[in-house]
Amino acid sequence: MPRGRFAPSPTGSLHVGNLRTALVAWVSARSAGGDFVVRIEDLDRANSSFENEKSQTSDLRAIGLEFPVDVVRQSERFEIYDAAIDRLSARGLTYPCFCTRREIREAASAPHGDLPEGAYPGTCRDLSSAELRRRLDSGRPPAVRLRTDGERYRFTDRIAGDVEGGIDDVVLRRNDGVPAYNLAVVIDDAWQRVDQVVRGDDLLLSTPRQIHLQKLLGLPEPSYAHVPLVVGGDGERLAKRHGAVTLADLAQVGEKAADVRAELLASLGLPTDVDDAVSGFAWAKVPRSSWTIPLRWQTRTS
Ligand code: GLU
Secondary structure (H helix, E strand, C coil): CCEEEEECCCCCCHHHCCCCCHHHHHHHHCCCEEEEEEEEECCCHCCCHHHHHHHHHHHHHHHHCCCCCCCCCHHCHHHHHHHHHHHHCCCCEECCCCCCCCHHHHHCCCCCCCCCCCCCCCCCCCHHHHHHHHHCCCCCCEEEEEECCCCCCEEECEEEEEEEEEEECCCEEEECCCHEEEEEEEHHHHHHCCCCCEHHHHHHHHHHHHHHHHHHHHCCCEEEECCCEEEEECCEEEEHHHCCCHHHHHHHHCCCHHHHHHHHHHHHHCCCHHHHHHHHHCHHHHHCCEEECCHHCCCCCC
């Protein structure tokens, strides 16, 4: 059975851009006769909270999305990600990286073609054994990176069309022991039998990295749809300053969840009735460019 998903990080409230992506993911899965799951991407415990998780799942239900109550939480699955890293390490496909964020930023400032921003330049890839020992002895714990070899991947995105991109030596485990998003996401989508990934287009250029990890781990490749951003009145990525951007803000200006859903469906080129949206769904209808929130939402709330 086809299965879609929405995978928020519980680091704050969902804004209407997140809700719009979740809505199209749900409508698309439903229109294919499939179901839908929510996965909580709370790898980063310091910035995640259960209150945020609750508010996010309740907002998703408020706009009419249906999904199982038992959501998967990545924070409960560290040993699964660690086991995958061990398997890659046993094949010689990883190496320790001692770089600080700042060193990476400075080294990565040169253009890297179509690699994602901040792509790793490979500083620690071929450390001599003496250098490796010196770094290990210094006490700074290393991150674990994937050893890649200039691979490139092409995939057909249901919105962006044909996309081709390179990959870098992506982090698999941060130096504080936390498994990395790119690894966890491919393991969990496969384990949850998600076969259609619908998410914000800020992740478009991370997709080749994820396809590479799927190949290495023998996991199936889902279909991808990267939904263009939602922007405020000034054309910038949606933020609090743009006005009523969460369901709670919108309730304050008199907009009910059902009205918000109708507005979001219309912005996706779909009928405003949710059943009609499901029966009439087609990716071809979904706009290829960013969507600006309506003027009446561009009101500041307290
Ligand atoms: N957890 C990611 C985020 O909130 C989304 C990951 C994904 O959909 O693949 O940005």
